[in-house]
Amino acid sequence: MDNSEPATRNPYFMSQLPGGGTVKLKAKDFASDQDVRWCPGCGDYSILKQVQSVLAELEADKDNTVFISGIGCSSRFPYYMNTYGMHSIHGRAPAVATGLKLANPELDVWIITGDGDGFSIGGNHMIHALRRNLDVNILLFNNQIYGLTKGQYSPTSEVNKKTKSTPFGSLDHPINPLALAMGADATYIARSMDRDPKHLKQMLKRSHAHKGTALLEIYQNCNIFNDGAFFTFTEKASKPETTLYLEHGQPLIFGPEKNKGIRLDGFKPTVVDLTEGTYTQDDLWIHDEHDQMKGQMLTRFFDDPRTTEDYLPRPFGVIYAEERPCYDDLLFKQLKAAKEQVGEGDLDAMIAGGTTWEIN
Amino acid sequence: MSKTTQIKEEVTIKFAGDSGDGMQLTGTLFTNDTALTGSDLATFPDFPAEIRAPQGTLAGVSGFQLHFGSKKIFTPGDEFDVLVAMNAAALKANLGRIKKNGTIIANTDGFDKKNLRLSKYPDGEHPLENDSLDGYEVYQMPITKMTRECLKDSGLGTKEQDRGKNMFVLGFLYWRYNRSLDSTIQYLEGKFSKKPKILEANLKVLKAGYHYGETTETFTTKYKVKAAPMEKGTYRSIMGNQALVMGLVTASKKAGLPLFYGSYPITPASDVLHGLAAYKNFGVKTFQAEDEIAAVAAAVGASYGGNLAITGTSGPGLALKGEAIGLAMILEIPMVIVNVQRGGPSTGLPTKTEQSDLLQAMYGRNGESPLPIIAPNSPADCFEVAIEACRLTLQHMTPVVLLSDGYIANGAEPWKFPKAADIPEIEVNFVPARDGNEAEPFLPYKRDERHVRGWAIPGTKGLAHRIGGLEKEANTGNVSYDPANHEYMTKIRQAKVDAIADYIPAQEISIGPDEGEVLVLGWGSTYGVIQAITHELLAEGHSVAHAHIRYLNPFPKNLEAVLISYNKVIIPEINNGQLCKLIRDKYMIEVIPYNKIQGVPISNAELKHFVKGILEQAAVPV
Numbered sequence: 001m002d003n004s005e006p007a008t009r010n011p012y013f014m015s016q017l018p019g020g021g022t023v024k025l026k027a028k029d030f031a032s033d034q035d036v037r038w039c040p041g042c043g044d045y046s047i048l049k050q051v052q053s054v055l056a057e058l059e060a061d062k063d064n065t066v067f068i069s070g071i072g073c074s075s076r077f078p079y080y081m082n083t084y085g086m087h088s089i090h091g092r093a094p095a096v097a098t099g100l101k102l103a104n105p106e107l108d109v110w111i112i113t114g115d116g117d118g119f120s121i122g123g124n125h126m127i128h129a130l131r132r133n134l135d136v137n138i139l140l141f142n143n144q145i146y147g148l149t150k151g152q153y154s155p156t157s158e159v160n161k162k163t164k165s166t167p168f169g170s171l172d173h174p175i176n177p178l179a180l181a182m183g184a185d186a187t188y189i190a191r192s193m194d195r196d197p198k199h200l201k202q203m204l205k206r207s208h209a210h211k212g213t214a215l216l217e218i219y220q221n222c223n224i225f226n227d228g229a230f231f232t233f234t235e236k237a238s239k240p241e242t243t244l245y246l247e248h249g250q251p252l253i254f255g256p257e258k259n260k261g262i263r264l265d266g267f268k269p270t271v272v273d274l275t276e277g278t279y280t281q282d283d284l285w286i287h288d289e290h291d292q293m294k295g296q297m298l299t300r301f302f303d304d305p306r307t308t309e310d311y312l313p314r315p316f317g318v319i320y321a322e323e324r325p326c327y328d329d330l331l332f333k334q335l336k337a338a339k340e341q342v343g344e345g346d347l348d349a350m351i352a353g354g355t356t357w358e359i360n
Numbered sequence: 361m362s363k364t365t366q367i368k369e370e371v372t373i374k375f376a377g378d379s380g381d382g383m384q385l386t387g388t389l390f391t392n393d394t395a396l397t398g399s400d401l402a403t404f405p406d407f408p409a410e411i412r413a414p415q416g417t418l419a420g421v422s423g424f425q426l427h428f429g430s431k432k433i434f435t436p437g438d439e440f441d442v443l444v445a446m447n448a449a450a451l452k453a454n455l456g457r458i459k460k461n462g463t464i465i466a467n468t469d470g471f472d473k474k475n476l477r478l479s480k481y482p483d484g485e486h487p488l489e490n491d492s493l494d495g496y497e498v499y500q501m502p503i504t505k506m507t508r509e510c511l512k513d514s515g516l517g518t519k520e521q522d523r524g525k526n527m528f529v530l531g532f533l534y535w536r537y538n539r540s541l542d543s544t545i546q547y548l549e550g551k552f553s554k555k556p557k558i559l560e561a562n563l564k565v566l567k568a569g570y571h572y573g574e575t576t577e578t579f580t581t582k583y584k585v586k587a588a589p590m591e592k593g594t595y596r597s598i599m600g601n602q603a604l605v606m607g608l609v610t611a612s613k614k615a616g617l618p619l620f621y622g623s624y625p626i627t628p629a630s631d632v633l634h635g636l637a638a639y640k641n642f643g644v645k646t647f648q649a650e651d652e653i654a655a656v657a658a659a660v661g662a663s664y665g666g667n668l669a670i671t672g673t674s675g676p677g678l679a680l681k682g683e684a685i686g687l688a689m690i691l692e693i694p695m696v697i698v699n700v701q702r703g704g705p706s707t708g709l710p711t712k713t714e715q716s717d718l719l720q721a722m723y724g725r726n727g728e729s730p731l732p733i734i735a736p737n738s739p740a741d742c743f744e745v746a747i748e749a750c751r752l753t754l755q756h757m758t759p760v761v762l763l764s765d766g767y768i769a770n771g772a773e774p775w776k777f778p779k780a781a782d783i784p785e786i787e788v789n790f791v792p793a794r795d796g797n798e799a800e801p802f803l804p805y806k807r808d809e810r811h812v813r814g815w816a817i818p819g820t821k822g823l824a825h826r827i828g829g830l831e832k833e834a835n836t837g838n839v840s841y842d843p844a845n846h847e848y849m850t851k852i853r854q855a856k857v858d859a860i861a862d863y864i865p866a867q868e869i870s871i872g873p874d875e876g877e878v879l880v881l882g883w884g885s886t887y888g889v890i891q892a893i894t895h896e897l898l899a900e901g902h903s904v905a906h907a908h909i910r911y912l913n914p915f916p917k918n919l920e921a922v923l924i925s926y927n928k929v930i931i932p933e934i935n936n937g938q939l940c941k942l943i944r945d946k947y948m949i950e951v952i953p954y955n956k957i958q959g960v961p962i963s964n965a966e967l968k969h970f971v972k973g974i975l976e977q978a979a980v981p982v
Contacts, residue, residue, distance in 0.1 A: 032826065034838065066818045068661070071829075079826050079839065084818035086664060087828025088657070089687050095654035099661025099669070100818070102645055103620055107665070107818050125657075128650040331645060338640035345642030347613055347780035351606055351743075355543065356596045357396050359587070359776075 027053040030062060032082045038073060043194035043220035047141065048080055050197055051110075054204045055083075065108045068097040070117035073148045074141035074220070077112040091122025094129035094138070098327075101134050105328040108208075109136040115156040116146050119175050123155075130184040132327040133212045139204075140177060140217045145226035158304065163225075177217055178319060179299040182292075187212040189299070190318045193219040195234040199245070199316065206318055212326055232305050233314050242305040246298070246317030251284035254313045261285075262312070269297060269312060287317075295320030363574075365538060365582045370429030372437035373533070376454050377446030377470075379413050379422040382526035386444075387424025388772070390533060393543045394428045395597040395774050398587025401428035402888060403772040404436035404961065409627070409710045416470075416478035421453040430586040434892035436771065438963040444529055446470050446503070449479035451487060463497045465532070467525070469504035499578065503528050510568045514561045524565040531569025538584045541566060591776055598775040600739035600768035601628070604698065605635030607746025609642050612668045614747070615754055615786040619644045620662035622655040623672045627710045628766040629700040632672045652680035656697070660684055663693045664827075666790065666817035668750060672698035675717045676707060679724065685759055686725040687829045689853070692805070692813050694753035694760075696746075697731075701765040703959045712959025713766035715884050716935040721761040722913060722942065728850045730857040732756070733912040735763040737887035740775035742768065745910065751786050756860055757812045763912070765934075767885040767961050790815050794822030804837040810863075811856035858914050867916040872898055872905025875925035877978050880971060881951070883909045883939055886932050886962060893968040902975050912942070920947045927978060930954055930971055932962055 030052040038044045055065065065083040069075035071090035078085025084107075088096045093111045101109050111129075118126050118140050129138070145163070146152040152165040156177065160169035178189045188210040192203040200218065207214035219230040232238045240256040252262035253274070261284040263272045272279040288294060298319045303311035339345075373390070377383045384405055391403050404425040413420030427437035442463045445451035447470030458464065471488055487493060488500055503525050510528075511521040534541055544566060552559035573579050612619035621644065623633040637646040645667070649655035656671040663669035673681060678699045688695045701717045703709025717724075721733045732752055736745035742764060753760040791814035794802055804825045805813050816823045825837060833840035834848060870887075871894050872879075882890045887908050894906040907922055909915065923929050923943070931940050932954040940953045954970050956962045 034826075062824050063821045064819055078828070081826070082824060084824050085826040085828075086661075086691075087826065087830060088660070089683050089829055092653060092657040092684060095649065095657035096661035096664070098654075099620060099622060099647070099658030099663075100665040101661075102647060102658070103618070103662040103665025103667040103669075104817075104819055124650055125654050128654065335640050335643055335645070339643075342641045345609070345613075345639060347610055350609065350639070350642075351777050351780065352594070353596050353598075355392060355396065356594050357398065358594055359398060359590045359592055 024059060025056055025062065027056040030055045030060075030082050032080055034079050036080050037076065039224050041223040042073070043143065043222070044074060044077070044141065046194040046197055047139070047200065047218055047220065048077065050200045050204055051139075052081070054201055054208070058205070058208065060108060064106065065110070066100060067110045067112055068093045068100065069112040070114075070122055071148070072114040072117045072146075073222075074112055074114040075117060091117050091120070092125060093117070094122065094125040097136050098129060098132070098134055101136055101328050102331060105135070105332060111136055111138040113138065113140055115140070115142045115144060115154045115175075115177070119177055119180070120155040127180070127184040130181050130186040130213055130215065133187050133324050134328050135211055135326045136213055137207050137210075138213060138215045140215060141220045142177065142217055143220045143222040143226055144229045145222050147222045147225050151225035176299060176302050178215070179296070179302070181215050182296050182299050182320065186215055186320070187324045188214040188318070188321045189217070189295070190215070191217045191219070191314075191316050193230060193234050193316065194221060196316075203317070210321060212324060238305070242311075242313055244301070244313035244315045246287045246289070246315050246319065248287055248289045248318065251281050251286050253281070253284065267297075269301070271310070271312065289318045289321045292320060292322065363580055363582055365584050368583050368585050369431060370427065370433065371442065371537075371583065371585055372425065372427040372440045373442045373444065374423055374425045374440040374454055374457070375444045375529070376421055376423040376450035377444075377467075377526070378415055378449070379408050379410070379420050380415065381422070381446045382523065383422050383424050383446070386526040386530050387426055389530060389544050389547060391426050391772055392547075392597050393534070393539055394426065395595065396543055397539070397585070398590070399428040399430060399585050400433040400588035400590060400774060401426060401772070402433050402436045403427075404767065405770045406960070407711055414478070416447060416449055416475050418449045418453050418479055421450050423450070423454065428585055430588050432588060434888040434895075435961070435964055438965050444533075446525070446529075447479070448475040448481060448487065452479045452481070458496060461495065461497065463499065464493060465499045465501060465529070467503040467529075468500045469502050501532075501572075506568065506572065507565050510565050511561050514564070515557065516561055520558075521561070524561055527562050527565040528569035528572070531566040531571075532573045535570045535573030536579070536582055538582045541570060590774070593776040595774045595776050597772050598740050598743075598777075599770060599772045600736070600742045600764060601631040601700065601770070602635060603740055603742035603775070604736075604746050604762075604764060604769075605632055605639070607743040608636065608670055608696075608750065609639050609644060610743070610780065610783060611747045611750030611786060612644070613642065613780075614783055615668055615750065615788050617666070617668040617754075617788060619670065620647065620659060620667040621645065621670045621672065622647045622649055622658040622662070624649050624652045624655045624677065626652075626674045626677050628702055628769045629672045629674045629677070629698065631769065632698060632700065652677040653684060656681040656684040656688075659695050660688050660691070660693065663688065663695045664691070664817065666815070666819075668754070669694065670696045670698060672700070674700050674702045674710075675704045675720065678717060678720055682725045685731070686727065686729050688759040689725070689729045689731060690829055690832070691827050692757045692853070692856075694757055694815070696749045696753050697759055697761045699761060699763050700769045701763060709959045711766065713885065713961065714934050714957070714959060715763075715765055715886075716938065716957075717763060718883075718912065718935065718938040719941065721763055728854065730854050731759055731761050731913065732857055732860055733761045733763060734910060735884040735912055736768060737882075737884060737908050737910065739768055739771045739773050741887075743775075743777075747783065747786075748910075752860060752863075754786055754788050755812070755863070756810065756856065757815060758857060763884060765885050771885075788815070790817060791820065791823060793820050796822055803835040805832055806835050807852070807856075810859050811852055861914040861917045864911050864914075864916060866918045867907060867909065867922050869922070870906045870908055871895065873903065874905070876903035876905060877926065878902075878904045878928045878930060878971065878975055879923065879926035880904065880906045880930050880932065881909065881923070881939070881943070882906070882932055883912060886934065889962050889964055889967055890932060892964050893971060896968060897971060897975070902972070904971065904975060909939070912939070915946065920949075923947060923949055928952060928974060930974060932956075932967055932970075934962065
């Protein structure tokens with residue numbers, strides 16, 4: 001971080017405290033004293049627990065960690081974290097977080113959003129946050145429904161969804177959030193699920209480690225208004241057939257007995273049976289998380305196994321990651337360069353401007 | 361033939377041409393040179409919303425009005441002594457406002473058949489050839505031809521040559537007003553230092569215009585306007601948006617906080633973004649956001665992070681920002697919202713001026729969300745008001761709205777500027793770090809005697825806490841749906857804003873007696889015209905005074921006492937009576953509105969006529 005001056009003149013700023021080391025915190029130390037008010041059985045509980053546990057493992061400094069959210073069930077998240085936090089307004093968390101990060105780039109900033117907050121009312125900010133690539137983390141709680149307003153269809157809901165606002169079925173084609181993110185030139189996209197805590201934890205750590213805007217989509221079950229939306233991917237019976245866990249450098253293999261793979265037939269991904277003898281692991285697509293073209297294709301593995309016969313499995317893990325300069329770094333570099341170029345700003349010179357005259 | 365020099369007390373010139381003719385630059389350069397002579401001045405640029413409106417049409421006319429004199433100048437002037445008309449449309453659009461016996465300098469090359477048709481003169485009618493300009497002193501000059509002639513060996517194409525014709529006009533006017541070419545030569549040398557061919561061409565045409573005045577026998581008289589009696593000191597010429605930018609940067613330095621400016625381009629506020637973006641060496645962070653909402657939301661984030669956060673816009677943008685401003689209001693964090701007002705509603709009249717966002721600033725958010733409002737009264741005043749807005753926001757932990765307008769933003773005047781050392785520091789107190797051994801827990805919404813909470817920013821040890829747009833419990837800031845608490849918090853937030861009245865100056869009378877028949881009460885950009893007419897009416901022996909409100913919310917504590925010291929209060933506004941509504945509501949005092957809603961400033965003559973009418977009514981015994 002090329003930040004030549006402290007971001008604020010607050011004399012009590014962490015880094016300036018004498019002997020400012022931190023005590024090792026446990027997951028429960030990251031829980032605030034407020035009662036968690038999500039519905040019992042909500043997938044949000046699992047995510048909250050994993051985030052608290054990950055922060056403890058990362059030895060995060062709670063006074064230097066900030067959660068910024070918008071509006072919706074998931075956006076209550078900051079209230080339950082014993083860190084700094086702001087529950088802002090609907091859809092605007094990425095913009096608020098941008099200002100915060102530019103005010104103080106040393107903060108560890110997390111954005112908490114949902115499918116409605118992040119991809120409907122706040123879709124524009126999401127696109128621009130991703131292309132700017134500030135060094136922040138975005139956790140997208142996707143439950144394919146509006147929960148807080150009691151069950152209207154969301155921009156990620158499947159077509160023909162019957163809800164209170166769509167008694168005859170919804171007409172809108174759903175958004176594919178990660179494909180949209182790739183379209184916005186995101187530098188990091190990953191997918192996980194509330195019902196696989198181990199994987200979720202791993203993805204939270206990976207996302208946090210990414211330098212740049214890390215978008216982690218988490219399939220989250222709303223057991224009240226959209227129960228089972230992702231069960232085909234999350235439940236034992238169907239999961240092996242429908243999900244594809246990605247690992248960098250490894251072939252795309254899935255199936256109950258690791259018996260299936262994905263092979264690229266030209267530009268067409270095809271599911272092949274590894275037990276028939278026609279194809280071996282050597283014939284498969286090897287996951288390269290730095291390959292943008294293949295990353296785009298993986299986001300298009302978006303079939304619904306319940307309605308599509310020849311479906312491709314849904315990928316989980318890091319789909320794409322690249323290093324690209326962060327907006328916050330670039331801004332501070334530019335400030336420094338401007339000073340070097342034209343000298344530290346002088347108020348009197350600025351006020352007087354170019355031409356003055358005297359009245360005597 | 362000998363030439364005489366005549367002394368004039370004041371002159372108003374209108375430069376008018378096609379929006380691509382460079383009239384704004386011509387006016388600005390002539391203004392800057394005028395300032396150097398020590399005359400007082402006021403300007404009014406007036407341009408179409410389209411960047412290159414259809415050439416030659418009435419809609420495409422761009423104008424720049426300059427009023428200067430050897431006396432105090434309050435307004436850009438109602439009518440012109442001189443009209444520079446670069447084409448037929450410019451003449452037609454402005455003819456109604458040239459003084460009797462005024463001068464018209466017409467570029468005859470802009471009056472060909474096509475120009476006449478585009479400016480909708482009836483077939484066969486040529487204003488320079490019939491008697492329509494009788495009574496005016498008309499100088500017909502083939503400016504385009506002369507410019508081309510002058511540049512025929514320059515190697516420039518015709519299109520490039522024609523760009524120089526505004527320099528010809530400028531040179532001619534410098535001759536006519538007895539000026540030197542130095543300031544403009546200096547400007548051109550700086551601007552075209554890397555384009556010697558263009559520089560040479562501009563200088564050549566500028567000088568040609570000057571010599572044309574000197575050698576052509578038609579022009580027998582030069583004019584001179586002497587310096588105005590102004591306070592001793594060092595001056596510069598300043599435009600409103602420029603002063604606003606410098607005020608914000610100064611406040612940032614005086615508060616010791618980095619300045620964060622979140623904005624989305626919008627007329628007429630974009631120049632604030634442009635201006636601040638150039639001051640990166642002051643540590644100014646400018647963020648051109650994806651939309652108005654992101655611009656204000658980013659400012660909310662920057663304020664939460666401890667920066668001096670500003671967002672700037674114009675009316676429609678303020679409407680979009682409403683929800684996020686409400687968030688900043690309930691969070692109780694500092695932020696200045698600059699609204700350079702323009703004609704509304706909706707997209708309205710983007711390049712025209714209006715004062716019609718006062719009620720939006722006051723009430724334009726959901727729920728009970730009072731905000732302080734402050735307004736500059738002239739281009740130079742923007743400097744001081746910008747600093748004051750920052751002081752209020754930082755010291756009272758509330759967003760503050762600053763209401764400028766298009767007229768102030770783009771108008772220019774001489775400014776006796778201050779020394780940075782003479783501007784007071786702005787005290788900022790962040791909540792100090794805690795080590796956990798304090799007797800009392802940290803309470804983010806605990807208040808001081810002014811009802812102001814502390815500014816606790818992320819990164820401070822021991823202060824981790826959560827804030828948000830949900831109603832907060834008093835002191836702790838935890839989410840609360842308690843009915844009594846909500847009422848308490850609503851009232852305390854109002855009380856916090858009201859308490860600012862204890863920390864702002866009392867309302868002064870700008871000119872006139874402390875009590876009497878009529879008080880003309882204004883705010884914002886009507887200052888100049890009200891000053892001008894009040895001076896004149898006082899000189900004519902009327903009982904009239906002028907007070908101008910800078911603090912529109914809360915009002916100064918003595919405002920009611922001031923208002924009731926006069927039999928009648930007249931409020932001129934460039935809107936449909938918005939300050940009138942606030943005054944009536946707050947004090948239940950009857951006021952007399954004078955409203956003009958035409959996208960242009962109130963003229964001296966019309967306002968004087970109106971106020972005089974009221975004064976004369978009063979003089980009739982009942």
